Amino acid sequence: MPEIRVRAFEAPADAEWAAATMARAEPWVTLGTGYERSLKLLGNETRERYLADVDAERAGFLVISMQGAFVGYVQLLGVAEAFRGQGVGKALIDFAEQRIFRETPNVFICVSDFNLGAQGFYARLGYQRVGELKDFIIIGHSEILLRKTIGPIRPAAA
Ligand SMILES: CC(C)(COP(=O)(O)OP(=O)(O)OC[C@H]1O[C@@H](n2cnc3c(N)ncnc32)[C@H](O)[C@@H]1OP(=O)(O)O)[C@@H](O)C(=O)NCCC(=O)NCCS
Numbered sequence: 001m002p003e004i005r006v007r008a009f010e011a012p013a014d015a016e017w018a019a020a021t022m023a024r025a026e027p028w029v030t031l032g033t034g035y036e037r038s039l040k041l042l043g044n045e046t047r048e049r050y051l052a053d054v055d056a057e058r059a060g061f062l063v064i065s066m067q068g069a070f071v072g073y074v075q076l077l078g079v080a081e082a083f084r085g086q087g088v089g090k091a092l093i094d095f096a097e098q099r100i101f102r103e104t105p106n107v108f109i110c111v112s113d114f115n116l117g118a119q120g121f122y123a124r125l126g127y128q129r130v131g132e133l134k135d136f137i138i139i140g141h142s143e144i145l146l147r148k149t150i151g152p153i154r155p156a157a158a
Pocket residue numbers: 025026027077078079080083084085086087088089090091109110111112115116117118119120121124
């Protein structure tokens with residue numbers, strides 16, 4: 001089995017690699033994201049940004065937001081095509097959950113309604129559909145809001 005290592009972004013080349021990966025992959029092609037917009041999202045230092053390396057080669061990326069209304073929001077997750085189906089996406093989500101559940105009991109993710117592959121991936125990992133944002137990024141397509149929870153924000157008093 002290849003060694004998968006999740007680490008924080010270390011250099012501008014990390015964001016550039018992730019932006020190039022996004023710019024040529026679905027769902028971002030259909031969403032019209034493109035390289036420049038991807039790079040802007042990946043360059044946002046108010047987010048936590050991670051890469052997965054497989055045997056020291058960049059294979060996937062993860063961006064988490066720990067601020068705002070949906071604390072614990074996985075904003076971006078992607079695995080380069082050549083590395084899919086080898087556990088890299090799962091390693092990134094496991095990492096995200098460990099990080100987020102340290103501070104808050106919910107993980108939120110949006111997935112495009114046409115992105116059936118990722119919907120299958122998240123369902124397998126225990127994510128539940130909690131809402132639909134119609135025409136949210138582009139007209140004619142929804143973003144499906146998913147949630148995985150380990151309990152309420154304020155547990156009942158003993
Ligand atoms: C979705 C994505 C992140 C999955 O990453 P991956 O590295 O290929 O997935 P993994 O190999 O870690 O798979 C983990 C589990 O999910 C399952 N899975 C992966 N892709 C799946 C799919 N298309 N349909 C159903 N299940 C799937 C695997 O079978 C595996 O299950 P197992 O643990 O029982 O074997 C990757 O396909 C990707 O980057 N897609 C394009 C970008 C994208 O859609 N990102 C999400 C935007 S919200």
